[in-house]
Amino acid sequence: MSETFDLILRGGTCLTPGGAAAADVGVREGRIAAIGALDAGAAAEVFDASGLHVLPGVIDTQVHFREPGLEHKEDLGTGTAAAALGGVTAVFEMPNTKPPTVDAAALADKCRRAKGRVWVDTAFFVGAADENAEALADLERQPACAGVKIFMGSSTGTLLVPDDATLARVLANGTRRCAVHSEDEARLKERFALVEGGAPVHRHAEWRDVETSAAATRRLLALARGVGRRVHVLHVTTGDEMTLLAQHRDIATVEVTPQHLTLAAPEAYDRLGTYAQMNPPIRDAAHREALWAAVRGGVVDCLGSDHAPHTREEKDRPYPESPSGMPGVQTLVPVMLDHVHAGRLTLERLVDLTSAGPARVFGIAGKGRLALGYDADFTVVDLAAERTITDQWIVSRCGWTPFAGRTVRGWPVATVVRGRPVMRDGDLLGDPSGEAVRFQECL
Numbered sequence: 001m002s003e004t005f006d007l008i009l010r011g012g013t014c015l016t017p018g019g020a021a022a023a024d025v026g027v028r029e030g031r032i033a034a035i036g037a038l039d040a041g042a043a044a045e046v047f048d049a050s051g052l053h054v055l056p057g058v059i060d061t062q063v064h065f066r067e068p069g070l071e072h073k074e075d076l077g078t079g080t081a082a083a084a085l086g087g088v089t090a091v092f093e094m095p096n097t098k099p100p101t102v103d104a105a106a107l108a109d110k111c112r113r114a115k116g117r118v119w120v121d122t123a124f125f126v127g128a129a130d131e132n133a134e135a136l137a138d139l140e141r142q143p144a145c146a147g148v149k150i151f152m153g154s155s156t157g158t159l160l161v162p163d164d165a166t167l168a169r170v171l172a173n174g175t176r177r178c179a180v181h182s183e184d185e186a187r188l189k190e191r192f193a194l195v196e197g198g199a200p201v202h203r204h205a206e207w208r209d210v211e212t213s214a215a216a217t218r219r220l221l222a223l224a225r226g227v228g229r230r231v232h233v234l235h236v237t238t239g240d241e242m243t244l245l246a247q248h249r250d251i252a253t254v255e256v257t258p259q260h261l262t263l264a265a266p267e268a269y270d271r272l273g274t275y276a277q278m279n280p281p282i283r284d285a286a287h288r289e290a291l292w293a294a295v296r297g298g299v300v301d302c303l304g305s306d307h308a309p310h311t312r313e314e315k316d317r318p319y320p321e322s323p324s325g326m327p328g329v330q331t332l333v334p335v336m337l338d339h340v341h342a343g344r345l346t347l348e349r350l351v352d353l354t355s356a357g358p359a360r361v362f363g364i365a366g367k368g369r370l371a372l373g374y375d376a377d378f379t380v381v382d383l384a385a386e387r388t389i390t391d392q393w394i395v396s397r398c399g400w401t402p403f404a405g406r407t408v409r410g411w412p413v414a415t416v417v418r419g420r421p422v423m424r425d426g427d428l429l430g431d432p433s434g435e436a437v438r439f440q441e442c443l
Ligand code: DOR
Pocket: 064, 096, 155, 156, 181, 277, 278, 279, 280, 308, 309, 324, 325, 326
């Protein structure tokens, strides 16, 4: 008797936990129901994946979608449309909105806003602050909460946990893995004179220097070990921190961004000016190489795009009045596939960083593996496609990308979320019906 499915992806090369394998994938009720030769299978919809690679859905665990309060830069609709067009099936959104996401009402408000408007599955971080430190254990268990985000140094917005005493209170309240922006606020303040009143944007990496990041990561690891809390260090930019983090693998996990793996000073600042300004900064090629060594050595667990859109008008202000951040959710997959093509990492390692890694680090329920019973989230890619990334392709409200003009080999051609194709060949399909990401510790 032939089996019936809602959807079959036929003839692709599937990136399964056992490696790349030629297989069809059958989907029923939003979950993976069969992997193998499904020649006799019938389905309401058949997707011809021949010549294509079927990856478990790419999960971008760091995006800033700016809603509520900063919708002139982005909103949940435009941000998640960018995700779907870029082959991303789930996102974790950051709390530095206006107001910041620091209480249950703000989290519930984001969930309400997401309903019927998001194209991919979504979770939201709650921001740590002096005022909510004791409430975090409760907040991190709210529906759709990705966990706690700590800003140790000031970046966009007002969220900040600058001192050890507050940081220790934050880390002591809760059990889930904390995501941390690790830059030392005291050192940032001390060194601000280097850029105050105007300076070449090249000085951004001198103001927010290697020691600014390394000092914060040293403090964080000491405090996290003291209270036995697991931490996830976001967008690590220095070889110094990678050496340190490699010695703390029992409590610390590590994220890098495609921007820090791809761009380097001074070239990026020469070419892009303030459009290359982000926190922590783009550093020199020696640090970029150290990040690649950490990817190869297995120190890095996740990739996050740190999608941080700002309008051109804002970015065109003179440094340092120009805001820090670049968009990235739509370009993560093509930029990284091009690195696969160049031999800098394998496709299997990319999947480890974008699906299995996020699932392991954050304890995501039912996502991150192309395996029976998991959510039918797929990023379907054409490894042979050569395309040039353009500003015109970007649907993020900011309308620009630091990667414009870059020709890449490898492109996302379809995005499938719980069995529903939401992007095919560059077009959004159907209606936005992303749901809340679920977490094992909060089921
Ligand atoms: O460059 C950055 N921009 N780094 C951050 O940590 C925040 C982000 C933003 O929200 O603009």
